[in-house]
Amino acid sequence: ESIKVFAPATVANLSCGFDVLGCCLDTVGDEMLIQKNDLKTVRITKITGQDLPLEADKNVAGVAVKAMLEHLNLEQGFDIEIHKKIKAGSGIGSSAASSAGAVFAVNELLGKPYSKNELIPFAMQGEFLASGNAHADNVAPALLGGFSLVKSYEPLEVISLPSPEALRVVVLHPLIEIKTKDSRAILKQTVNLKQAVQQWGNLGAFISGLYTEDYELLGRSLKDDIVEPVRSILIPFFEELDKLSAKHALGFGISGSGPSVFALCKGDENAAKVYEEFQEFYKTKEIEFDLHVSPVN
Numbered sequence: 001e002s003i004k005v006f007a008p009a010t011v012a013n014l015s016c017g018f019d020v021l022g023c024c025l026d027t028v029g030d031e032m033l034i035q036k037n038d039l040k041t042v043r044i045t046k047i048t049g050q051d052l053p054l055e056a057d058k059n060v061a062g063v064a065v066k067a068m069l070e071h072l073n074l075e076q077g078f079d080i081e082i083h084k085k086i087k088a089g090s091g092i093g094s095s096a097a098s099s100a101g102a103v104f105a106v107n108e109l110l111g112k113p114y115s116k117n118e119l120i121p122f123a124m125q126g127e128f129l130a131s132g133n134a135h136a137d138n139v140a141p142a143l144l145g146g147f148s149l150v151k152s153y154e155p156l157e158v159i160s161l162p163s164p165e166a167l168r169v170v171v172l173h174p175l176i177e178i179k180t181k182d183s184r185a186i187l188k189q190t191v192n193l194k195q196a197v198q199q200w201g202n203l204g205a206f207i208s209g210l211y212t213e214d215y216e217l218l219g220r221s222l223k224d225d226i227v228e229p230v231r232s233i234l235i236p237f238f239e240e241l242d243k244l245s246a247k248h249a250l251g252f253g254i255s256g257s258g259p260s261v262f263a264l265c266k267g268d269e270n271a272a273k274v275y276e277e278f279q280e281f282y283k284t285k286e287i288e289f290d291l292h293v294s295p296v297n
């Protein structure tokens with residue numbers, strides 16, 4: 001018995017929601033093939049597309065599935081094949097896709113002992129392995145689809161949010177690697193009250209925009225004076241891309257912990273224009289890049 005799953009890429013933070021907000025990219029992601037084995041062990045049998053550890057305890061998918069089996073007190077083994085399309089260290093939830101895809105597939109093969117929401121803590125174990133921090137803003141939208149809000153971590157409470165139909169996300173990934181662990185380490189641990197007020201105002205407004213399908217409000221709420229100023233220094237041509245996107249995108253920011261950046265757009269036409277503008281601009285630079293465009297779903 002085997003199952004093939006699509007493990008989607010995700011954009012975390014969305015500027016105003018550091019560690020609590022994320023969305024799922026409908027058309028960008030990995031493929032995974034998972035089957036039961038008779039060995040009572042979890043094995044990563046094959047990885048294509050990226051050079052990642054095959055040892056289950058060092059692989060985010062292996063760790064997430066093991067956490068789940070331990071919770072179920074089950075000795076069943078699984079073989080996991082991962083076909084990576086998302087590059088590691090890209091900022092679009094590469095590790096989250098593998099963790100979330102693996103626990104989702106195993107749950108299906110076991111007859112769904114858990115709801116999708118209940119799978120989030122297991123997938124978070126993979127994030128802990130990858131970055132030293134068990135954040136849920138990539139794994140939650142990868143499992144639930146659309147937009148997710150982490151209302152609280154202790155206890156974990158995740159809320160699914162509506163996804164306005166015309167939203168498109170353009171992601172530019174400069175092919176330099178920024179490790180989430182490193183880009184978390186440079187962040188200040190305290191926030192000034194004035195900045196915090198602005199940030200929760202924007203987060204609330206963004207969520208309101210999702211419910212009311214107010215695209216302009218969504219764009220105006222994509223602001224971040226806390227994390228972005230620190231991290232954007234690591235991203236080549238961040239300012240230029242921000243300015244470039246202003247004409248056709250609703251808003252612009254860092255995708256997760258970078259180096260990918262994203263532009264939120266209304267409709268395919270605007271997304272195509274931003275895609276082209278990014279492409280033309282980056283083509284003239286020394287850095288190689290990937291470009292993606294996707295609805296949120």
Ligand code: HSE
Nearest residue numbers: 012019137180256257
């Ligand atoms: N919220 C996380 C961060 C996402 O920004 O560090 C990265 O995986």
